[in-house]
Amino acid sequence: xxxxxxxxxxxxxxxxxxxxxxxxxxxxxxxxxxxxxxxxxxxxxxxxxxxxxxxxxxxxxxxxxxxxxxxxxxxxxxxxxxxxxxxxxxxxxxxxxxxxxxxxxxxxxxxxxxxxxxxxxxxxxxxxxxxxxxxxxxxxxxxxxxxxxxxxxxxxxxxxxxxxxxxxxxxxxxxxxxxxxxxxxxxxxxxxxxxxxxxxxxxxxxxxxxxxxxxxxxxxxxxxxxxxxxxxxxxxxxxxxxxxxxxxxxxxxxxxxxxxxxxxxxxxxxxxxxxxxxxxxxxxxxxxxxxxxxxxxxxxxxxxxxxxxxxxxxxxxxxxxxxxxxxxxxxxxxxxxxxxxxxxxxxxxxxxxxxxxxxxxxxxxxxxxxxxxxxxxxx
Ligand code: FNR
Numbered sequence: 001x002x003x004x005x006x007x008x009x010x011x012x013x014x015x016x017x018x019x020x021x022x023x024x025x026x027x028x029x030x031x032x033x034x035x036x037x038x039x040x041x042x043x044x045x046x047x048x049x050x051x052x053x054x055x056x057x058x059x060x061x062x063x064x065x066x067x068x069x070x071x072x073x074x075x076x077x078x079x080x081x082x083x084x085x086x087x088x089x090x091x092x093x094x095x096x097x098x099x100x101x102x103x104x105x106x107x108x109x110x111x112x113x114x115x116x117x118x119x120x121x122x123x124x125x126x127x128x129x130x131x132x133x134x135x136x137x138x139x140x141x142x143x144x145x146x147x148x149x150x151x152x153x154x155x156x157x158x159x160x161x162x163x164x165x166x167x168x169x170x171x172x173x174x175x176x177x178x179x180x181x182x183x184x185x186x187x188x189x190x191x192x193x194x195x196x197x198x199x200x201x202x203x204x205x206x207x208x209x210x211x212x213x214x215x216x217x218x219x220x221x222x223x224x225x226x227x228x229x230x231x232x233x234x235x236x237x238x239x240x241x242x243x244x245x246x247x248x249x250x251x252x253x254x255x256x257x258x259x260x261x262x263x264x265x266x267x268x269x270x271x272x273x274x275x276x277x278x279x280x281x282x283x284x285x286x287x288x289x290x291x292x293x294x295x296x297x298x299x300x301x302x303x304x305x306x307x308x309x310x311x312x313x314x315x316x317x318x319x320x321x322x323x324x325x326x327x328x329x330x331x332x333x334x335x336x337x338x339x340x341x342x343x344x345x346x347x348x349x350x351x352x353x354x355x356x357x358x359x360x361x362x363x364x365x366x367x368x369x370x371x372x373x374x375x376x377x378x379x
Contacts, residue, residue, distance in 0.1 A: 001013070001334065001335045001338050001339055001342050002342070004334070004342055004346070005346075006306075006307065006346060006350075007306045007307065007327050007330060007331075007343060007346060007347075008306070010330040010331045010334045010339060010342065010343055010346075011027070011326075011330040011334075013330075013333075013334035013335070013339075014026075014329075014330045014331075014332075014333035014334040014339075015027075017191065017193070017194060017333055017334060017335075018085065018191065018194055018333045019178070019187040019188075019190070019191045019194055019195070020172065020187060021169070021172035021173075021174045021178060021187070022084055022085065022178065022194070022333070023333065024168040024169065024172060024174075025081070025084070025166075025168070025169055025174055026079075026085065026326055026329045026330070026333065027168075027326065028166050028167070028168035028169065028274075029164075029166065029272060029273035029274050029277070030164035030165055030166055030167075030273060030274050030275055030276070030277045031164070031165055031167065031277035031278075032277055032278075033273060033277070034273070034277050034278050034379060035270050035273030035276070035277050035278060035279050035281070035303075036272060036273030036274075036303075036304075037273070037379050038273075038281045038304075038379055039270070039272070039273060039281055039282055039283065039303040039304030040304045040306060041304075041376075041377060041379055042281045042282075042283040042284055042304060042373065043283060043304050043305070043306070043307070043309075043310040043313060045373050045374040045375075045376065045377070046283075046309070046310070046313040046371055046372075046373060046374075047371070047372045047373070047374050048309075048313075048354075048358055048370060048371060049369060049370050049371070049372065050357060050358045050359045050370070051358070051359030051360070051370070052359055053359075054359040054360075054361060054365075055361065056355070056356040056357075056359060056360075056361045058361060058362065059352045059355040059356050059360075059361055059362055060361075060362035060363065060364075061073070061348065061351055061352060061355070061362065061363055062101075062363070063315075063320065063321060063363055065265075065298060065300075065320050065321050066153060066243045066245075066264055066265065066298065067243075068125065070101055070102050070103060070125065070321070071100060071101030071102055071348075072100075072101075072102060072311070072347070072348055072351055072363075073311055073314075073315050073319070073320065073321035073322060073363060074100075074102045074305075074311060074321060074322055074323075074324060074344070074347060075102060075103045075104075075105065075127075075300065075321050075322070075323045075324070076093060076097045076102065076103065076104040076105060076323075076324060076328055077105055077129075077247075077302060077323035077324060077325045078105040078106065078107035078108075078109075078110075078129035078155060078157070078247075079107055079109075079325055079329055080107045080108075080109025080110065080111075081109060081111055081176055081204070082107075082110060082111055082112070082329075082332070083111035083112065083201070083202075083204050084111070084176065084177065084178065084198075084204060085329055085332045085333045086197070086332045086333060086336045086339075087197045087198065087200075087201035087202075087336075088336050088337060089111055089112055089332075090106060090110050090111065090112035090116070090117050090120075091112055091116065091117065091120035091121075091337075092332060092336050092337035092340055093328060093332060093337075093340050094106075094117045094120050094121035094124055094126060095120055095121050095124070095337055096328070096331075096337050096340035096341045096343075096344055097121065097124055097125075097340075097344070098121035098123050098124030099341060099344075100341070100344040100345075100348070102125075102344070103124070103125040103126070103127050103153070104117070104121065104124055104125070104126055104127065105126075105127040105128065105129050105153075105155055105323075106126060106127070106128050106129065106146075106151070106208065107129045107208070108128075108129060108130055108131040108133075108142065108208050108209060108223065109131070109206060109208075109219075109223065110206070110207055110208045111204055111205065111206060111207055112207055113145070113149075113207045113208060114126075114128060114145050114146045114148070114149035114151060114208060115145070115148070115149045116207070117149065118149040118150050118151075125153075126149070126150065126151050127151055127152075127153040127154070127155055128143075128146035128151040128153070128154055128155070128208075129154075129155040129156075129157055129247070130142065130143065130154060130155070130156050130157070130236070131157055131160060131223045131224065132156065132225055132228045132232050132236070133209065133222055133223055133225060134221075134222060134225045135222075136232075136235075138209060138210070139236070139239075140239060141209075141210055142208060142209050142210075143236075143239065143240060145208070145210075146208075147241075147242070151242075152242035152243060153242055153243045153244075153245065154236070154240050154242060154243070154244050154245070155245045155246075155247050155267070156233065156236060156244065156245070156246050156247065157247045157248055157271070158228070158233070158246055158247065158248040158249075159247070159248030159250065159269065159270060159271045159275045159276070159279075160223075160224055160248070160271065160275060161224065161225075161226040161228065162224055162226055163220055163224055164271070164274050164275040164276065164277075166274060175216060176204070176215075176216045176219075177203070177204035177214075178198070206219060209222070230257065230261065233246065233258075233261060233263075234261055237261060237262065237263070243264040243265070244263050244264050244265075245263065245264060245265040245266065245267055245298075245300070246258050246263050246265075246266055246267065247267035247269050247302065247323075248267065248269050248270070248271060248275075249266045249267060249268050249269065249289065250268070250269075250270055250276075250279050250280050250285065251280070251285075252285075252288050252289055252292045255268075255289045255292055255293045255299075256292055256293055258293075258297070259292075259293040259296045259297045263297060264297065264298060265297055265298035265299065265300055265320070266289065266293065266297055266298070266299050266300065267300045267301075267302045267323060268282045268285050268286050268289050268299060268300065268301050268302065268319075269282055269301075269302035269303055269323065270282065270303060271303075272302070272303050272304075272325050272326065273303065281303075281304075282301050282302060282303040282304065283301065283303075283304065283313070283314060283317070283373070284373065286299070286301050286314065286317050286318060286319055287317050287318060287368070290317070290318030290319070291318075294318055298320045299318060299319060299320060300319055300320055300321055300322065300323055301314040301319040301321075301322050301323070302322065302323035302324075302325070303323075303325075305322045305323075305324050305327055305347075306326075306327055307347070307350050308346070308347045308348060308349065308350025308351030308352070308353070308354055309350055309351070309354040310322070311347065311350075311351050312351055312354040312355060312358065312360070312366060313371050315363060315366050316360075316366040316367060316368055316370050316371045317368055317371055318368065324347070327343055327347065328340050328343045328344070330343065331343030331344075358370055
């Protein structure tokens with residue numbers, strides 16, 4: 001693990017450790033996977049314009065978001081089925097986030113309860129992500145459990161009216177929980193350690209919504225309600241006392257509507273390319289959203305972050321912080337909590353080095369003129 005020099009190294013370790021269908025559930029995206037490729041590629045097109053002859057002996061990375069200071073502008077975003085990646089799942093991720101001084105977001109599709117996350121990382125800043133489920137009363141029960149567990153930031157994800165088509169999962173015949181069928185039998189031989197862990201740990205179940213079904217079709221039917229509208233969001237705004245973020249903003253006009261409802265923040269995101277393929281690329285859309293609503297609400301970027309330099313670029317372009325998904329899941333699959341720690345340590349070291357080489361000194365020294373996006377390469 002300590003030899004992993006960047007997130008890509010953790011990804012390669014993860015690919016070796018986890019069965020293909022588990023790795024591909026994380027690594028894959030929807031349809032032709034263009035949104036995901038473009039999100040990553042947009043960061044590769046970043047061209048920095050460094051200042052020289054600045055005193056960069058210090059490079060503080062702490063920022064304030066939603067009224068609270070965090071160690072660096074990174075938020076561990078919500079991911080479902082996290083105990084499928086490693087038996088410690090959400091607990092491992094929450095502990096690593098707590099240690100790094102950054103928030104962790106438990107998903108509605110989580111496999112650990114809100115109370116379980118709070119117990120694992122009592123000193124962490126733990127957030128909750130909601131999918132508005134069909135039975136509206138259940139949403140209130142779920143929010144009450146999150147609140148009781150001390151979660152004071154709610155992230156409502158709005159880019160999943162129906163599940164996206166993730167073709168790698170279709171081709172693998174992925175079931176949740178993974179079942180030992182003939183397809184996976186060969187994989188068992190290749191990844192005995194993962195299967196041993198999986199079969200000897202607490203059975204995988206959806207833990208955040210009381211009485212949630214254990215099968216994927218039943219769960220999908222419960223979770224995704226294609227009739228959710230802005231009126232539901234206003235209802236949640238009135239029912240939730242804490243801070244409210246909306247994740248999945250993909251247009252400037254929607255960002256303006258949300259700012260008008262009084263949300264505390266917006267996450268420019270296309271779900272890591274796992275929903276509508278060929279949706280707008282978060283890094284490209286970010287400056288327009290910041291220009292339109294950045295004075296009224298906090299704008300976050302989500303999608304494609306694989307390096308601390310990506311975080312610096314997004315912050316320079318106006319993001320308050322970046323959400324990450326796969327970057328920490330690769331670490332989790334590669335080595336549980338130690339792997340997530342490694343991922344966060346790498347991102348932090350890369351961010352500090354970038355701030356210094358860029359002549360920004362600290363995060364506060366980042367300015368939009370330090371970043372230019374080169375022309376696209378045609379994907
Ligand atoms: C996700 N994502 C996600 N988002 C959400 O709001 N609720 C969820 O349950 C999940 N589940 C989930 C599972 C897995 C395996 C992945 C990879 C992603 C999306 C996630 O929060 C985030 O938007 C993307 O991962 C961001 O893209 P990157 O950082 O992975 O490129």
